[in-house]
Amino acid sequence: MDIKWICAVTIILAWFCRASSAHQTSVEPPRNLQIIDPGLLGHLYIEWQPPPFLLTLDQCTIKYKLKYRSTGDADWKVVFTKKLKYGDGFDLSKRTEAKVQTLLEGRCTNESEVKSDWTHTTFQVPSQGELESQIRDFHCVYYNWEHLTCTWQLGQLAPAGARYELYYWYEGLDHTVQCSDYIQTHGRNTGCNLQNLRQAEYIDFNVCVNGSSESTQLRPSYFTFRLQNLVKPSPPEKLSVSISAYEEVHMEWSPPAGGTPPHCLDYEVQLTEHDGDADAPWTSVSTQVETTFTFSQANRSRVSCVRVRGKTNMFCASKGFWSEWTRKCFYVSRKDEKQLFILIAVALSFLTVIIIFIFAAQCKKSVLGKFHAPVGC
Template structure:
């Protein structure tokens, strides 16, 4: 029995030694963070490059595929964006009105580390545009509209308390342009730039569109303003036209209109209809350019409607409603005819 007890003790001792040996083996596997991590501004008004070099002493991991976990955000944002990549750089857009921070570490896969993933320490980087001028000198109320998915127009108001002689300039960039480009056609009021008419923007849809409006003055510096949006999300279509209102019977009304003119596909529209029956008005929406409405009362004397359009969620994240169309009405003339007949009958009788 003593020999059996001794064998059990040896067995458990062997297990404990093996476990500690395994822990010790894994603890010895370490990897360095990436080198030379930095955030580079290539001059694209917010489209930045995060780049780095491989960590030191990777010779013993030549058979392993090294990955990197990258996290980044604008400094006031609550959420980090996370990317796992094998590359040595990553590009994305940032709001340059705010600072940018990022961090990265090296990942070793489990098959290279006895079954557990090994991570390096973090390497960190930040980026700020050097602030110029006071906050009050920035432009105000920037408004950009992509009219009928054909031409872009942006307008703004000068900063608070700025002198009349300040000159604002707009620059823009999107993926496909070689460099940031200045507005070719400024909108001016009393010689001051207050907007920009853009040229035809080829292959610019569904891409981040970057704008910077800065300025120059002999007396003081002007704070630049940065904007990022996608053109399909600020489209304002033309209103529908050729409206038709038909009273099918005493209970149903058929409303129909033509699709707005221009390059926007029919599948991209949503319509809002305002319908009036005598003194009662209500609003509804549809993705078709025709709708049937039940009358509240077959005694109603006048029916009217108008309609406007917007790019729907199948083609954009958002959009701008068009202007309202001209109003189309139907009026029940039977009562007028009866009154006219009664008047004539009275006159003839007299």
């Protein structure tokens, strides 16, 4: 038998055996998948246990593919991990679903990846109270990176004696914390002020506004956000304006004092030119990480106004609120007015010279008349 043919048959048989072995290798899905609510206002843990046979399996890499989402989300969040537990924030007003599978790869699978079937589970907080009893128009602003203010309106079906309370939690706290500085309207809580939250920036901030009433149950509301995306900085400071001989408007300002990092701000600069018209359009220009700007006036008006405001930029947050405007108005005379003023000044000067000459001539004539007058008897 030809040696080359024998070698070829041996290689083919070896490949077939390896492929057959890989095909026969299978792996079971994880066991006891569950979603656990530790009472942290939406921060849930997804836990599972490995398949039993993996405890005796060696020479292979074992990891898990986890997918999870809330009801209504179009896409799944996907995580690859070797751990048996994973935590994330969820909206507790919605149903949460998760699924996990085992991934096996290594010498035990001839270096090919083997996947198990999926294991599924769901979780939902039991509903309580009517939907119209929960708060409305919940809104939070993180002012100047220093204090958070959240406000809301009472539920449409909230009874007269209903009382709403705000609780919050973020990673680093041992337990949920209740608001200690409520905003009240007609004696009822409609907002909350929170201080000293720098350690909560750039992580999930979980909030629950729950209600209590003697007559009926009230439905709680859950929110998860990040503080840096709610920043409203203070207005820029020390705005000054100067005008060059070419009527260029030069503006300078300083970043606001307080907690806002200066490198986190973009600015919007606007100028309007009008003759007392409050509805005149504004020319707007955005500028990044600067505190100076120069406008070239397209029209020469008597009165002009400039204003500037700041907002957290893309390097520090994905969104935010504009500050209030810092505004300053000033007077710029028209060129035709300047020319008229110069013409009047020249005319007055020329007229003054003529009057002086006439007056001098009259004086000279008067003096000469007296000198040549006849002497009386």
